[in-house]
Amino acid sequence: MSCATQRVLRTVTDLSGPAGTLPMSSYNNSARFNEARRVAIFGGTHGNEMSGVTLVNLWVKNSAEIQRKRVETKPFITNPKAVEKCTRYVDTDLNRAFSPENLSAPEGDDLPYEVQRAQEINRIFGPKGSPEAYDVIFDLHNTTSNMGCTLILESSKDHFNLQMMNYIKKAIAPASCLVLLNEHPLLKYSTSRSIAKHPVGLEVGPQPQGVLRSNIFEAMRVILKHALDFIELFNEGMEFPPCTVEVFWVSERIDYPRDANGNIIAMVHPNLQDCDWEPLNPGDPMFQTFDGKTIHYQGPGTVYPTFINEAAYYEKQQAFVITRRETLVASAIRKA
Amino acid sequence: MEVDKVVHLPRLSRVAVCGGTHGNELSGVYLVKELLKAKNVMKEDNDDEESPASVLMVLSNPWAVQQCRRYVNTDLNRCFTHAALSGPVSKKDPYEMIRSKELNALLGPKGSPEAVDLVCDLHNTTSNMGLCLVAYSDCDWICLHIFRYLQASTTVPTRSTMEIGPQPHGVVRSNIYTTMKHGVQHVLDWVRFYNSGTVFEGGFVDVYTTVKNMDYPRDSETGNITAAIHPQLQDRDFCPLRPEDPLFQTFSGETLRYKGKEPLYPFFINECAYYEKGIALSLARKRRVALPRIRVRAEQEQQANELGFASEEE
Numbered sequence: 001m002s003c004a005t006q007r008v009l010r011t012v013t014d015l016s017g018p019a020g021t022l023p024m025s026s027y028n029n030s031a032r033f034n035e036a037r038r039v040a041i042f043g044g045t046h047g048n049e050m051s052g053v054t055l056v057n058l059w060v061k062n063s064a065e066i067q068r069k070r071v072e073t074k075p076f077i078t079n080p081k082a083v084e085k086c087t088r089y090v091d092t093d094l095n096r097a098f099s100p101e102n103l104s105a106p107e108g109d110d111l112p113y114e115v116q117r118a119q120e121i122n123r124i125f126g127p128k129g130s131p132e133a134y135d136v137i138f139d140l141h142n143t144t145s146n147m148g149c150t151l152i153l154e155s156s157k158d159h160f161n162l163q164m165m166n167y168i169k170k171a172i173a174p175a176s177c178l179v180l181l182n183e184h185p186l187l188k189y190s191t192s193r194s195i196a197k198h199p200v201g202l203e204v205g206p207q208p209q210g211v212l213r214s215n216i217f218e219a220m221r222v223i224l225k226h227a228l229d230f231i232e233l234f235n236e237g238m239e240f241p242p243c244t245v246e247v248f249w250v251s252e253r254i255d256y257p258r259d260a261n262g263n264i265i266a267m268v269h270p271n272l273q274d275c276d277w278e279p280l281n282p283g284d285p286m287f288q289t290f291d292g293k294t295i296h297y298q299g300p301g302t303v304y305p306t307f308i309n310e311a312a313y314y315e316k317q318q319a320f321v322i323t324r325r326e327t328l329v330a331s332a333i334r335k336a
Numbered sequence: 337m338e339v340d341k342v343v344h345l346p347r348l349s350r351v352a353v354c355g356g357t358h359g360n361e362l363s364g365v366y367l368v369k370e371l372l373k374a375k376n377v378m379k380e381d382n383d384d385e386e387s388p389a390s391v392l393m394v395l396s397n398p399w400a401v402q403q404c405r406r407y408v409n410t411d412l413n414r415c416f417t418h419a420a421l422s423g424p425v426s427k428k429d430p431y432e433m434i435r436s437k438e439l440n441a442l443l444g445p446k447g448s449p450e451a452v453d454l455v456c457d458l459h460n461t462t463s464n465m466g467l468c469l470v471a472y473s474d475c476d477w478i479c480l481h482i483f484r485y486l487q488a489s490t491t492v493p494t495r496s497t498m499e500i501g502p503q504p505h506g507v508v509r510s511n512i513y514t515t516m517k518h519g520v521q522h523v524l525d526w527v528r529f530y531n532s533g534t535v536f537e538g539g540f541v542d543v544y545t546t547v548k549n550m551d552y553p554r555d556s557e558t559g560n561i562t563a564a565i566h567p568q569l570q571d572r573d574f575c576p577l578r579p580e581d582p583l584f585q586t587f588s589g590e591t592l593r594y595k596g597k598e599p600l601y602p603f604f605i606n607e608c609a610y611y612e613k614g615i616a617l618s619l620a621r622k623r624r625v626a627l628p629r630i631r632v633r634a635e636q637e638q639q640a641n642e643l644g645f646a647s648e649e650e
Binding site for chain 1 (some may be wrong): 366367369370404462502503504505506507508509510511513514560561564565566567570585587606608609611612
């Protein structure tokens with residue numbers, strides 16, 4: 001744990017009252033981060049998630065829109081073979097391939113395509129965990145779930161990212177942008193963006209795989225614009241006061257009911273379909289069997305489901321993911 | 337057409353319900369699997385059950401279903417031309433070309449008296465088309481009467497293979513599945529009523545006939561699309577598209593407008609599988625078709641008609 005983070009943890013409990021009303025002296029306890037000079041925008045980590053593919057291709061051709069003072073922003077197609085075939089992946093899911101085992105495996109053509117790709121990406125934008133790694137990576141995704149605009153956070157202690165997400169949420173209000181936090185030791189996975197010091201996932205839906213919807217495309221574009229604005233302001237020396245950020249914290253994965261052979265025997269219930277982020281209470285309908293029977297949620301309390309009926313998760317045994325609503329406090333931050 | 341005249345049409349003795357012609361269009365896949373399961377259960381319970389029409393349930397493209405892909409080598413739903421169906425089978429042929437010949441042997445041969453009388457082929461689309469029936473002729477009174485019966489039986493917007501959307505490929509949505517399940521049930525009910533001699537009254541149906549397809553604007557060098565369906569057109573399948581209405585929105589925000597001279601009806605707007613076929617949307621004319629009264633031919637008529645053909649009962 002860095003000194004900056006230790007200082008933040010000690011001072012977080014001292015902070016009280018709404019942000020902006022604290023006396024100037026409290027800001028001496030701002031967490032300091034290096035300027036974010038190297039930023040990457042990944043598209044096509046899943047080759048059939050079209051908003052990111054299209055945006056990155058656009059920006060590779062003409063990067064004017066993503067230029068900011070004091071930042072080098074690199075748009076990059078992470079899985080070109082999958083993009084060419086308009087498929088999620090060729091051999092294995094690239095967004096699960098950045099594990100320490102894969103990244104340290106001896107190189108070779110016999111490795112699955114995506115593992116080779118992960119090693120290559122780690123060379124260019126990493127190495128993961130080292131001081132040379134990129135400062136921020138935005139990884140662009142779409143989902144068939146009705147999640148709207150979602151920012152995905154990998155650590156509850158990343159105050160830089162928390163402040164960025166707070167900035168984005170305020171900038172696009174009254175339009176909604178929610179934060180999903182996946183820090184669960186068993187459910188978190190090795191994403192392409194995890195190479196960076198500050199990984200940020202952008203997930204916008206609903207959009208079918210292989211389809212480009214202009215409203216979804218524009219929404220993702222706007223979020224990125226605000227994210228890059230934040231980085232520019234931060235690099236120029238702006239101090240961001242303490243703030244609170246509501247997050248949806250991943251706690252459990254729920255699979256479809258299956259028969260003894262592993263075949264799905266029920267669908268997401270019509271009352272739950274498209275109700276991402278809405279409360280699911282014990283006793284509420286959850287699944288509907290093919291012959292019309294309802295299966296109810298039997299958990300102990302109210303939860304907030306998301307990634308409801310994501311096409312790519314049938315093979316990962318996930319009908320939806322359960323989250324708890326929490327409020328995180330982000331300390332003030334400024335550049336070192 | 338004389339109002340009181342009844343057109344007598346052949347009995348529908350064999351019906352096929354096909355799912356998974358495209359392996360990632362999941363409503364049909366799951367429905368056919370369920371119907372196959374239910375049929376096995378019924379067979380166990382009641383071997384003597386006699387149904388007026390025999391109904392074949394078929395999973396058309398099992399390999400594509402297993403991989404949850406549209407197709408393995410080539411689109412199965414384009415492999416049923418006479419040219420594709422004739423000619424020897426080779427192991428080197430694309431999987432779907434081999435499969436179409438197998439299906440032709442099972443359900444056909446196409447164009448012969450042995451062929452099934454009706455095929456109900458189940459599809460999904462990412463376009464906002466509601467429940468849509470695709471027929472191949474505006475004189476196919478059977479299909480058009482089935483469509484009228486469906487229209488009266490369902491609250492889902494219905495236009496006259498059953499195409500139900502919108503649903504992403506690789507996903508099963510319960511409301512879409514249920515609509516398809518009821519749709520198939522209504523079709524089989526109609527066949528039963530028809531075979532038992534019900535007279536179906538004449539009337540009018542609105543049909544949409546394809547005029548042309550439109551592709552996305554593309555980059556001349558890379559072939560990549562340079563615009564998306566305009567937000568004001570997205571999801572407006574079967575709503576009239578008039579000259580100068582917005583059609584596409586370029587990635588730099590410019591609106592491209594429809595330059596046709598007559599208003600037409602767009603459908604298959606932003607269907608995922610059609611990007612590779614160079615189709616952003618299809619355009620149709622709407623027309624009213626008059627349907628005659630119909631009923632099944634009586635036994636004697638049927639036999640007289642079959643003289644000269646090899647009967648399948650024989």
